[in-house]
Amino acid sequence: MRLPEAFVAKMKKLLDEEADEFFAVYENEKINGLRVNPLKTDPGAWVKTAPFSLSPVPFCPTGFYYEPDEQPGKHPYHAAGLYYIQEPSAMAAAEALQPEPGDTVLDLCAAPGGKTTQLGAMMKNRGLLVANEIHPKRVKALAENVERFGLTNTIVVNEAPETLAERFPGFFDKILVDAPCSGEGMFRKEEEAASFWSPAYVEECAARQRRILESAYAMLKEGGILVYSTCTFSPEENEQTMEWLLETYDDLRLLPIAKIGGIEPGRPEWTKTNRSDLVHAARLWPHRLKGEGHFVAKLQKQRPTPPWSGRWAKANAPKAAVRLYRQFEQQSLQTVQHGTILSFGSHLAMLPDRCPDLSGLKVVRAGLHLGEAKKERFEPNHALALALRADEAKHVLDLSSDSRECLQYWRGETLSTGGDRGWLLVTVDGFPFGWGKEVKGTVKNFYPKGLRLI
Structure with missing residues (x-):
């Protein structure tokens, strides 16, 4: 060169x-x-x-x-x-x-x-x-x-x-x-x-x-x-x-x-x-x-510094939205997420422990993006799927990494399963990959459009 x-x-x-x-x-x-x-x-x-x-x-x-x-x-x-x-x-x-x-x-x-x-x-x-x-x-x-x-x-x-x-x-x-x-x-x-x-x-x-x-x-x-x-x-x-x-x-x-x-x-x-x-x-x-x-x-810094005196983040999510998330959690997960929940419009995020107040900052992602409260239902975010282990979901659809079904899911296509279990954690060889919703034998694909295989 x-x-x-x-x-x-x-x-x-x-x-x-x-x-x-x-x-x-x-x-x-x-x-x-x-x-x-x-x-x-x-x-x-x-x-x-x-x-x-x-x-x-x-x-x-x-x-x-x-x-x-x-x-x-x-x-x-x-x-x-x-x-x-x-x-x-x-x-x-x-x-x-x-x-x-x-x-x-x-x-x-x-x-x-x-x-x-x-x-x-x-x-x-x-x-x-x-x-x-x-x-x-x-x-x-x-x-x-x-x-x-x-x-x-x-x-x-x-x-x-x-x-x-x-x-x-x-x-x-x-x-x-x-x-x-x-x-x-x-x-x-x-x-x-x-x-x-x-x-x-x-x-x-x-x-x-x-x-x-x-x-x-x-x-x-x-x-x-x-x-x-x-x-x-x-x-x-x-x-x-x-x-x-x-x-x-x-x-x-x-x-x-x-x-x-x-x-x-x-x-x-x-x-x-x-x-x-x-x-x-x-x-x-x-x-x-x-x-x-x-x-x-x-x-390494050796000079004494005054202790930070700013404010800490406080939960601000509407009770109705948190209730919808907890219902989803009870129905679809084997684990309970603990932490301060913030709302960004209709979206909910769970903050890390001892998180400072974020108001006034251009926040792109705050801790774990749980999902979105929509009327009387909760739609989990892709980030939540990728933060879980397979054994933390109640319902799992595991796909082989070299299978046709894996490619179909990655492309955003629906899958046929024959079940009716609701929200599924879709995994690839046991590793969380995204969400699907199984209704009357068909799995609706919730893999994010911007990440799909073209």
Whole structure:
């Protein structure tokens, strides 16, 4: 592929004797990966029976490489949320943050949702995960990926970082800033990224990253962890941005990231002050491991911050609408959903525990979208289906992933069963796939129109 001349000259100067090895990577095919969803299946057991040839990503326990001729994105398992297609080196950032169940976590630049879904799975759907994306078009894909992965503890919002910083000072235990960048690690994957690149664009990205980091710092608790990552090689956006951050906020300290599976240290020599602690950061080079490239740094805030003094969310759903949902739950589910229920028009959502007041924010998805109250009936949402296990539904229609019926359902067609059980959880090889309503031997299809197989 043709690389920008200024980029080639810059990387030759930076990498010196390594440069030939680095540029040779661009003659090869891009690396493909997926991350198995531990909320839905055991990754180690599932890969043994997976319909693809998979090999482990050494720095991510749920990550696997797949072969270029395979298409896991077109399998019904992908639609059921069993895995997320993700460039392997991008998996390192969430692994560095290591959120735990019960944490309060922010993914500040979250679209399309690869790292959000990884964080949510690591949290086991416990605690609060706020996933923010400033761009309205990109936030839709983020919300869809959160839904497909079965995340119930996640609030998806469409705000500027500074707006959130005003609302949530000192609120989060852990924050991920996967910053918008010049995308040098995307050149092999997306050639248009190479055509868009310029030295001026690198400087523009570095300035934007620093503004985002100012907001992130303001939202972090004392003792909280901040992980910063990019998919670019530029020192201006990586080590030099971390140098600026550490000089601006002198209470921050860099924490070491494990250098496993080919991960290398940061490069202090590429900064103005040659900060030795930048070796704690991580460089994922495409000529040193199987991946397109990433930079990751992990920092801890030590300055005392006042406790957050904002308001918490309160239930506001009409009693009649909640009654309709509880009737559906009693008739169709083996489990009871506990939590604060909010109404968005006729739609109901169940919030995660200890969720802040969301009024005034552009909320795209609030926790678990239960469904819609319609006159005297309740229609469950697709998100509820994907958040359940098969044994949590009273009535299940299981389809084989390689069957004609599975394709029919995925296309939005009706199915014939001979039963009359009402709402059914449709599953594929035992994994929840969507809703159907069985009436007089026919299953009406409730698979969302925008997600259907064309």
